[in-house]
Amino acid sequence: MSSLSTHILDTTAGIPAAGVELTLLRSVENTVLAKGATNEDGRFSDWQLDALPPGDYCLRFDIADYLTTKYGRSFFPHVDIHFCIDEERHYHVPLLISPYGYSTYRGS
Known part of the structure; x- marks a missing residue:
């Protein structure tokens, strides 16, 4: 059985992004x-x-509230990361955010 985890890092402040709502979709x-x-x-x-x-x-991260509260702005209201589960294993999908950008990668 496959499992999934994620985390979000606020790269502007160098801290974890707590309280960000997210949704997992097919x-x-x-x-x-x-x-x-x-x-x-x-x-x-x-x-x-x-x-x-x-x-x-698809993992949808609703980042607008978090970024607007911290920085007064968020260029991206949400980030959708599409990925494929193709074998039984653990999948980790991290997200790095700032008011004007984001990045992701396949974690472990």
Whole structure:
């Protein structure tokens, strides 16, 4: 059974982004599978799902409230990261954010 975790780092301040709401969707159907929010360490992994079968997924990070509160602006209201689960293993999808940019990569 595959598992999924994520974390968000505010690269402007060099701190975890706590309290950011996020949604896990099946990409093809755009079906919401689960919702949550990052903890004080900017992490989330408690999807409350039995399994993540192979397929295409999307993690949507609603970053506007966090960035607007901290910096008074957010160029991107949300970030969608599309990724594929193709084998049984743990998947970690981190997000690095700032008011005018973001970056991601396949974590471990």
